[in-house]
Amino acid sequence: MTEYQARQLQFSGSGGEYFRIWIVNVCLSIVTLGVYSAWAKVKRNQYFYRHTTLAGASFDYHGDPKAILKGRVVAFLLFACYTLVGKFDQVAGSAILLVIIVAMPWLLMRSLRFRLHNTSYRGLRFAFHGSTGAAYFNFLLLPVLSALTLGLLWPLAQQRMARYTRENSTYGSEFFKFFAGSGAYYRIYFMTIFIGVLVFAGLMASVMLLGSKELIPVEADQLVAMSVLVASIGTYLALFLLAYPYVAARLQNLIWNNTQLGPHGFQAQLRAREMLGIMFGNVLLTLLTLGLYKPFADIRLARYRIEHVTLLTRGSIDDFVAGLQTNSSAAGDEMAEMFDFDIAL
Amino acid sequence: MWLTAVYYDGRQARPHPVTLCVEGDKLLLQGRDIVRREELNGLKIPPPLGSTPRLILFADGGRCEVADRQGFAEMLQDAGNSAVAGMENSWWYALAALLLTLSLLAVVYLFGLPYAARVVADRVPVYLLERMDNQFFASLDQTLLMPSKLAEERRHTLQDGLRRLVLPPGEDRPAHIEFRGSPTLGANAFALPGGSVLVLDDLVNLASNDQEILAVLAHEMGHVHEKHALRQMLQASVVGLAMAWYIGDVSSLLAVAPTVLLETRYSRDFERRADAFAAELLRGNGIPVSRLADILEKLEAAHQTAAPKQLAESVEALDYLSSHPNTEERIKRLRGL
Numbered sequence: 053m054t055e056y057q058a059r060q061l062q063f064s065g066s067g068g069e070y071f072r073i074w075i076v077n078v079c080l081s082i083v084t085l086g087v088y089s090a091w092a093k094v095k096r097n098q099y100f101y102r103h104t105t106l107a108g109a110s111f112d113y114h115g116d117p118k119a120i121l122k123g124r125v126v127a128f129l130l131f132a133c134y135t136l137v138g139k140f141d142q143v144a145g146s147a148i149l150l151v152i153i154v155a156m157p158w159l160l161m162r163s164l165r166f167r168l169h170n171t172s173y174r175g176l177r178f179a180f181h182g183s184t185g186a187a188y189f190n191f192l193l194l195p196v197l198s199a200l201t202l203g204l205l206w207p208l209a210q211q212r213m214a215r216y217t218r219e220n221s222t223y224g225s226e227f228f229k230f231f232a233g234s235g236a237y238y239r240i241y242f243m244t245i246f247i248g249v250l251v252f253a254g255l256m257a258s259v260m261l262l263g264s265k266e267l268i269p270v271e272a273d274q275l276v277a278m279s280v281l282v283a284s285i286g287t288y289l290a291l292f293l294l295a296y297p298y299v300a301a302r303l304q305n306l307i308w309n310n311t312q313l314g315p316h317g318f319q320a321q322l323r324a325r326e327m328l329g330i331m332f333g334n335v336l337l338t339l340l341t342l343g344l345y346k347p348f349a350d351i352r353l354a355r356y357r358i359e360h361v362t363l364l365t366r367g368s369i370d371d372f373v374a375g376l377q378t379n380s381s382a383a384g385d386e387m388a389e390m391f392d393f394d395i396a397l
Numbered sequence: 398m399w400l401t402a403v404y405y406d407g408r409q410a411r412p413h414p415v416t417l418c419v420e421g422d423k424l425l426l427q428g429r430d431i432v433r434r435e436e437l438n439g440l441k442i443p444p445p446l447g448s449t450p451r452l453i454l455f456a457d458g459g460r461c462e463v464a465d466r467q468g469f470a471e472m473l474q475d476a477g478n479s480a481v482a483g484m485e486n487s488w489w490y491a492l493a494a495l496l497l498t499l500s501l502l503a504v505v506y507l508f509g510l511p512y513a514a515r516v517v518a519d520r521v522p523v524y525l526l527e528r529m530d531n532q533f534f535a536s537l538d539q540t541l542l543m544p545s546k547l548a549e550e551r552r553h554t555l556q557d558g559l560r561r562l563v564l565p566p567g568e569d570r571p572a573h574i575e576f577r578g579s580p581t582l583g584a585n586a587f588a589l590p591g592g593s594v595l596v597l598d599d600l601v602n603l604a605s606n607d608q609e610i611l612a613v614l615a616h617e618m619g620h621v622h623e624k625h626a627l628r629q630m631l632q633a634s635v636v637g638l639a640m641a642w643y644i645g646d647v648s649s650l651l652a653v654a655p656t657v658l659l660e661t662r663y664s665r666d667f668e669r670r671a672d673a674f675a676a677e678l679l680r681g682n683g684i685p686v687s688r689l690a691d692i693l694e695k696l697e698a699a700h701q702t703a704a705p706k707q708l709a710e711s712v713e714a715l716d717y718l719s720s721h722p723n724t725e726e727r728i729k730r731l732r733g734l
C-alpha cells in the first residue's frame with residue numbers, strides 16, 4: 053500500500069489584478085444594460101478557476117456566456133414578476149413563490165450540473181449525474197421533514213444532501229465517494245448546543261453571584277429573572293456571531309475529509325475563528341469603501357477557502373480518463389443565483 | 398522561437414511537457430510521445446486574463462497551458478487578444494471605468510430611474526392600483542389602524558368640503574378619503590398608491606378649522622395627482638433590488654440601510670411638488686395658503702412631543718406628512734407664497 057502524498061490547492065489571484073477586471077466588468081455591464089454581465093460572470097469564474105492550481109495544473113471554467121445570458125433573462129423576468137405581482141396581489145405573489153419553491157430542487161440539480169459540467173482540470177471535465185427524484189427527496193422532502201420535527205432531522209438532511217451532491221459528481225469517469233455518516237453531523241450540532249448551554253449557565257451564575265453580593269443593583273426577587281434575561285441575550289449573541297461560522301467551517305472540513313476520488317482523499321483545515329475574522333473584515337472594509345473593496349474581499353476569502361484544502365494522492369493522478377458528458381443549460385444556475393438558494397460544494 | 402508548455406489530450410489527465418513553435422500559419426507541438434501540427438485558424442486562443450496561464454484549445458478537446466505569457470504574446474503576435482483584455486490590464490483604464498461607472502450610476506439614479514418610474518406609473522391599470530389600496534387597508538386594519546372614532550356628520554362635512562373644491566384643469570378625479578384612528582401613528586395623513594387618501598382621527602382633532610384639513614387634503618391630492626406614492630414605491634424597489642444584488646452576499650440586512658438614505662431625496666422633491674399643487678388648489682378656492690403652514694406647524698409640535706417617527710417611517714413608502722427634517726423649510730416657503 054502506497055503512502056498518501058499531500059498536495060495543497062494553490063490560489064495565485066491578487067486583489068489589485070482582479071480589481072481591474074472587476075471594474076471593467078461592472079462598467080461594461082452597466083453600459084450594455086446588463087447584457088455584458090453574462091460575459092462578466094464567465095470572466096470572473098475563469099479568473100478564479102485559472103488561478104487555482106493543483107499539482108502544477110490549473111482549473112478552468114467553460115460556461116457559455118450566451119447560455120448564461122438566456123438563463124439570466126428567464127431568471128430576471130421571473131424575479132421581477134414575483135416582486136411586482138407581490139406588491140399588487142399577495143395571493144398571486146405567494147402562488148409564484150410556491151411554484152419557485154416547488155421547482156427549487158430541480159433548479160438546484162440543474163445548477164449543479166451546469167457548474168460541474170463547465171469545470172475542467174487537466175483537460176477533463178467534471179460532471180453531475182444526480183437524478184431529479186433524488187433531488188426532490190434530498191432538497192425538498194428532507195428539509196420539510198426536519199422542519200416538521202423542529203430541526204431534529206436537520207443534521208441528517210444535511211448529510212443526505214452532501215452525499216447526494218458528492219456521490220453523483222464525477223471527475224472524468226471517476227465518481228466521488230462520500231463516507232461521512234449522519235452521526236458526525238449530529239456531533240457538530242450537539243457540540244454547538246452544549247457550548248450554548250455552558251455559556252447560558254456561566255452567564256446566569258455570574259449574574260446571580262454578582263447580585264447576591266450586591267455588586268449590581270437588583271432587588272432580590274428580580275434577581276432570577278434578571279440573570280435569565282442577561283444569559284439569554286448573551287447566549288443568543290454568542291450563537292449568532294460564533295455558531296454560524298463554527299458550524300460552517302466544521303461542516304466544510306467534515307465533508308472534504310470524508311470525500312474520496314478514486315484512491316485519493318481530501319483534507320480540509322478551515323478554522324472558524326479565521327473564517328470569522330476574514331468575513332467580518334471583508335464586510336467592514338466593503339462598507340467603508342462603498343463597495344470598492346469587494347473584489348479584494350472576494351480574493352481574500354477565495355484564497356483562504358482554497359488554500360486550506362489538500363488533495364491526498366495515493367499513486368499517480370495522471371490516470372483519470374474522460375467520462376460521459378452531460379448536457380446542461382444555464383437557466384437552473386441563474387435561477388438559483390437570483391433567488392439565492394445555494395448549496396455548499 | 399520555441400515555447401515550453403504542458404499539453405493535455407482531453408482523454409486522460411496525464412500532462413505532456415511539450416514545446417510549441419509557429420511555422421507559417423500552422424502551430425507545431427512536439428513532445429516525447431506526441432507531435433501535432435494544426436492550422437492556427439482552427440485553434441481557439443482565449444484572450445489573456447490577468448496573470449492566469451495562456452491557453453490554446455484544440456477542436457478535439459486537447460489543451461495547452463503556457464505559463465510564459467510574454468513569450469506566448471510574442472510568438473503568437475497577441476492572437477486572441479481583445480480590447481477588453483487590454484483595458485483589464487491597465488490601471489488608467491480601471492480608473493476611467495470607475496469614473497464612468499460612478500457617473501453612469503449617478504445619471505441613472507438622478508434622471509433615468511425617476512423617468513422610468515413615471516413612465517411605468519402612468520401605465521399601471523387603475524384596477525391594479527385600487528387593489529393595492531385595498532390590500533394596504535386589509536393588512537393594516539388589524540394592526541396599526543383602527544375604525545375612526547369621528548362622528549358620522551363630521552366625516553360627511555369634510556367629504557362635502559372636499560367635493561366642493563374646484564379642481565385644477567386636467568384633474569377630474571376627486572380624492573377618495575378613508576378615515577381611521579391610530580394611536581401609534583398619531584396625527585397624520587397619507588396618499589396611497591391607488592389614489593385613496595388616508596386621514597387619521599388625531600389630525601382632524603388637531604386642526605383649528607376645516608380649512609386646515611382641506612389644506613392637508615389638497616397636499617395629499619398633489620401626491621395622488623402625480624402618483625408620488627406609486628413612483629416612490631417603484632423607485633424604492635429598483636434601488637432596493639440593485640442594493641440587495643450588489644451587497645447580496647455580504648448581508649441582506651445591510652442592503653436595506655442605504656436604500657432608506659437614498660429614498661429621502663425623492664420624497665423631499667415630492668413634498669415640494671405636492672405643496673405647490675396644494676397652494677394652487679387652495680388659491681383657486683379662496684382658501685389662504687397659510688392654512689397649510691398653520692397645520693404643518695401644529696403637526697410638527699404634536700409629533701415632537703409624541704415622536705412616533707420610526708413607526709411612521711416603517712409604514713411603507715407613504716407620505717409622512719410631518720416627520721421630515723425639512724418641515725420648517727416647507728413652512729417658510731408656504732408662508733412666503
Ligand SMILES: [Zn+2]
Pocket residue numbers: 616617620667668671716717718
Ligand atoms: Zn406630503
